[in-house]
Amino acid sequence: MNKNLSLLEQEAINEDTSPERLEELANIAEVAHLVAENVNSYPETLIKLARYDNYNILKGIVSNPSTPTGILIHFGGQLPQELANNPIIDFWLLEDDNPLFYNIRLMEKLAENPNTPLELLKILAQSPNYHIRCWLVNKQNLPISLLEKLATDFHKQVRCSVAVNEKTPIHLLEKLANDSDKDVRCSIVRNKKTPINLLEKLADDPNNDVRHSVVRDDKTSVNILEKLATDSHKDVRCGVVRHDKTPVTILEKLAFDLDKNVVYNVASDEKTPVNILEKLAYDVDEKVVYNVARNGKTPASLLEKLASHADNNVVCNVARNEKIPINLLEKLAAHAHESVRCSVTRHHNISIDILEKLSLDHSQKIRKRVAINQNTPISILEKLVNDPNDTVRLTAKERLKYREGNSDE
Numbered sequence: 001m002n003k004n005l006s007l008l009e010q011e012a013i014n015e016d017t018s019p020e021r022l023e024e025l026a027n028i029a030e031v032a033h034l035v036a037e038n039v040n041s042y043p044e045t046l047i048k049l050a051r052y053d054n055y056n057i058l059k060g061i062v063s064n065p066s067t068p069t070g071i072l073i074h075f076g077g078q079l080p081q082e083l084a085n086n087p088i089i090d091f092w093l094l095e096d097d098n099p100l101f102y103n104i105r106l107m108e109k110l111a112e113n114p115n116t117p118l119e120l121l122k123i124l125a126q127s128p129n130y131h132i133r134c135w136l137v138n139k140q141n142l143p144i145s146l147l148e149k150l151a152t153d154f155h156k157q158v159r160c161s162v163a164v165n166e167k168t169p170i171h172l173l174e175k176l177a178n179d180s181d182k183d184v185r186c187s188i189v190r191n192k193k194t195p196i197n198l199l200e201k202l203a204d205d206p207n208n209d210v211r212h213s214v215v216r217d218d219k220t221s222v223n224i225l226e227k228l229a230t231d232s233h234k235d236v237r238c239g240v241v242r243h244d245k246t247p248v249t250i251l252e253k254l255a256f257d258l259d260k261n262v263v264y265n266v267a268s269d270e271k272t273p274v275n276i277l278e279k280l281a282y283d284v285d286e287k288v289v290y291n292v293a294r295n296g297k298t299p300a301s302l303l304e305k306l307a308s309h310a311d312n313n314v315v316c317n318v319a320r321n322e323k324i325p326i327n328l329l330e331k332l333a334a335h336a337h338e339s340v341r342c343s344v345t346r347h348h349n350i351s352i353d354i355l356e357k358l359s360l361d362h363s364q365k366i367r368k369r370v371a372i373n374q375n376t377p378i379s380i381l382e383k384l385v386n387d388p389n390d391t392v393r394l395t396a397k398e399r400l401k402y403r404e405g406n407s408d409e
Contacts, residue, residue, distance in 0.1 A: 015040050036060030043068050050075070062086065069099050077109025080116040093123065101127050111135045121146060130155040137161040144169060156181045163187035173198060182207040189213040196221055208233045215239035222247060234259040241265040248273050260285055267291035274299055286311055293317035300325045312337045319343035330354055338363050345369035352377055364389040371395040378403060 011017050012025045012034035019042045026035045026045050036049050037060035046067045049057050061067050062075050062082040076083040092098045110116045124136050137150055151162045151172050162168055163176045164187040188194055203214045203224045212235050215228050229240045229250045255266045255276045266272050267280045268291035281292045293306045294317040307318045319332045320343050333344045333354045359370045359380050371384050384396035
């Protein structure tokens with residue numbers, strides 16, 4: 001039997017064996033994988049063999065240049081080494097419609113497969129589909145030589161992928177810092193491995209978006225922030241205000257910036273010290289005062305003063321302030337202007353006593369807001385069900401129904 005099997009194996013391997021005989025041998029399980037490798041096998045024979053769920057047979061089929069293109073495309077992603085060894089790949093590269101380049105799923109599989117050999121990766125780097133080239137950049141074991149090639153890709157999105165990739169060596173990031181496209185330079189900033197000296201260089205970039213990306217980055221140092229605090233563009237200076245590392249000394253300067261958008265940011269930023277908030281509370285620009293009133297770090301003493309402000313919008317923002325003392329909220333619940341009392345009803349820390357009083361307010365809008373507030377107890381909602389206003393009654397009924405439904409759960 002062994003002698004007979006050896007003879008059959010020799011037949012299955014021999015490229016002079018007729019296709020007809022190979023088709024017969026394909027039915028013998030012990031030599032089917034050898035038939036799969038034989039270039040003289042009929043394409044139909046190989047198609048038949050591909051239906052078997054046999055790893056060795058599939059390896060032979062994928063490495064066989066006689067295998068129909070559709071079969072190679074279907075299984076090539078699973079067996080990249082065998083596909084790379086297939087001589088047909090060299091012929092595909094000479095074709096204008098290289099089958100590799102027109103099957104995105106196969107290219108994705110090859111790009112993400114850790115066993116894909118360098119020869120195939122080089123081919124993928126030539127794909128006309130820039131999405132595949134971007135995918136390739138993010139491959140875990142991509143050689144530096146290919147990263148260098150892709151760093152000069154004509155499509156900016158591929159260069160952006162290289163720029164943001166944490167595996168990209170510093171010398172490539174330095175080259176990309178001079179890229180003609182501002183999106184590529186912005187991508188360098190987003191790279192967690194970008195060194196501080198490159199950020200310093202990009203902080204002097206002529207493009208506003210690049211400098212703005214630097215000021216938004218967590219890695220940006222205080223020295224860079226100090227430089228950007230005098231930037232010519234207001235958005236960059238606003239970014240300095242919002243940065244977690246920005247020291248008080250810089251905020252003090254930006255509090256008197258010539259552009260009010262910068263001052264608005266200082267007034268609303270919770271890093272801003274109390275002494276600056278107190279000064280900004282008397283700014284001639286009402287929006288600055290609004291932001292001070294809503295700032296979570298504005299002290300109770302200053303909120304008390306702003307609660308008497310002539311502009312009701314300022315007072316409304318005091319009522320919306322999360323840190324407003326309960327006694328001041330009670331005071332504003334009796335404010336003459338409806339908009340202020342309405343702001344009180346929206347506060348998540350509102351007490352039941354205040355809700356009780358406002359549920360009797362002469363304004364149906366206020367009573368409706370009491371019904372909507374999540375803190376309103378069922379006892380108050382049950383009273384509002386009998387409210388003289390149709391809208392208030394309907395709102396109270398809906399809230400009661402919602403509460404009952406949730407309590408059952």
